Amino acid sequence: MFILQEQLFASHAVAGVSSIALGTAVSYPLDTIKLLIQVGSGSNKQLTATQALVRLRTLSGYSGFYSGFGWLTLGRIFGVGTRFGVYEILTAFYKDGREDSYVSVSEALMAGMAAGAVESLIISPFELMKVRAQVSSASQIQSASSVAINGTVAPFSRRLLHGYTPDLKALNHSAGLLSILTTKHPNLIGALQEFPWMMTGSGRPPSVCNVRRPSDIVSLEGWGALWRGLRPGVVRDSVFGGIFFSSWQFLHRAMLDWKAVGMHPEPRSDEEIGPLSPLAVSVAAGFSGTVAAAASHGFDTAKSRSQCVVLPKYVSMERKMLKWTRPGKRFERLTGIHPSDRTVLFRGIWLRMARSGLASFMIVGSYFLALDHLVPS
Structure with missing residues (x-):
């Protein structure tokens, strides 16, 4: 029995890792173009997707679309696994004692926000490496x-x-x-x-092109730089996780009710309705990822732009000694948004919505597909 449980856990782990890697690989070029638009645009200029695409192909070729891919894949394996793990643990407390394993939309929202915050703490160093690799791929090479x-x-x-x-x-x-x-x-x-x-x-x-290796970042900016942009990152992932899981739960409930229509006798629990098709669950996950990306995009822009700022240790030390106050209004100080980024917060939102929806669809769909081949029926 113990051996069977180990095999089942290993099958789920392999399916999860492979699905995350596949979803990241398929959607990564969209993420690269989105990032270049976010950090390359200013209040007086707007970098279009076409301009970013031409610049990337000119300086780095097609390989530039996947600059920093390894860092993001490694981070998402730990981050997405943590997000779903924390969500399942929290929702287990909600479902405890209930006859039907039911989670309300509000409960999914709260659990998703907590899971997203924990994910942000884990994935932040990997995103920093990824962002700087992407920016370097679209920058001029040193002569x-x-x-x-x-x-x-x-x-x-x-x-x-x-x-x-x-x-x-x-x-x-x-x-x-x-x-x-x-x-x-x-x-x-x-x-x-x-x-x-x-x-x-x-x-x-x-420039960030000269400070992109972990050893360079730690030696010049200190260990704290690995969590640069943590404030907007936590808010971004909390909003994303909450809206993703709550909308997914809402769609899941709606599809179950639709499936139960016309059943005789009327089902008394979700187990009597039966499971939904993997395609329906994947489409629901993709739509939820798109909506969550749209709601959290402004904080994603703030985090990406802050990670492109090289802040040496002596500057950080001076700010602490002088008790430097963050610029901006109270909401901007709490969420880590710089006032100069107000006009560019929603640049590249359509690319992020497409990337997040595609990645969510691929991750969930390939996860179910892998389980069908790994776990015997």
Whole structure:
């Protein structure tokens, strides 16, 4: 009996992992284009899907559509598994003591919001790697002449960010601005490179293209950077999880009632109605994913844009010492939305709705299909 239970658990685990990987692979190009529109648009300009597509194909080819795919797949295996696991645990308390295993829409909403919040904590580091890989695939490649001068990087900057080459033109410009001061320093540019805030030579942090590996992120920005954008991420996944499970439960209940119409005698429980077809359940999941994506898209944009900001550790330390207050209104401070992103929060919403609906349909459908082949009837 114990061996059979282990085999059943292994079958469900294999079906779940394979379905998540397949759903992510099918919908990932839509996610890449959506992300580029979100981070490439501004208040005065709008990056269209066509422009993002042409830029990605020009700089990275067709392989650029799957930049960061491994990170997101790994994160979604843990994240989606946690979402459904926490949801099942919470709904088990609701169903405890009831003759019919019934969960109301409001109960599914609350359980889904809690499950989404837990999922956000797990998937956030993987999404950071994924976002920066996607942005790098649509960015200009560093020229060979810039790489050839890598030996000029100061030792302190080299320890903070391995393999990074500062902009010597900007450094010379900064040194020129300081030339009006009386100084006898033999190597002014080399001295400027010793300061973290002058690594780019312009006083700005390096680009996300130079800070995309885990070792670079931790050395320059600290461990906390792995959870960059956690506030909008938690709100996004809570809203998504709540609406996804509540709408899915509503559609599931409606399809069961429709199936029960005309049955004689009238069924007294869901077990007497019988299970729904896998196709109907998959379509309901896809529609629920589309609605949930539309409701949570603004927070997804805020999270994606915040993950594209390189914030060195010294800046974070200064903000803590100066008790820096988050900009924006109270709602924006609580949810992590930057005021400058107000006009771009809904950029790429149709792509995310399509991606989420397609991924949800593929995950649920392929899960049932895999179980039919793995679990004996």
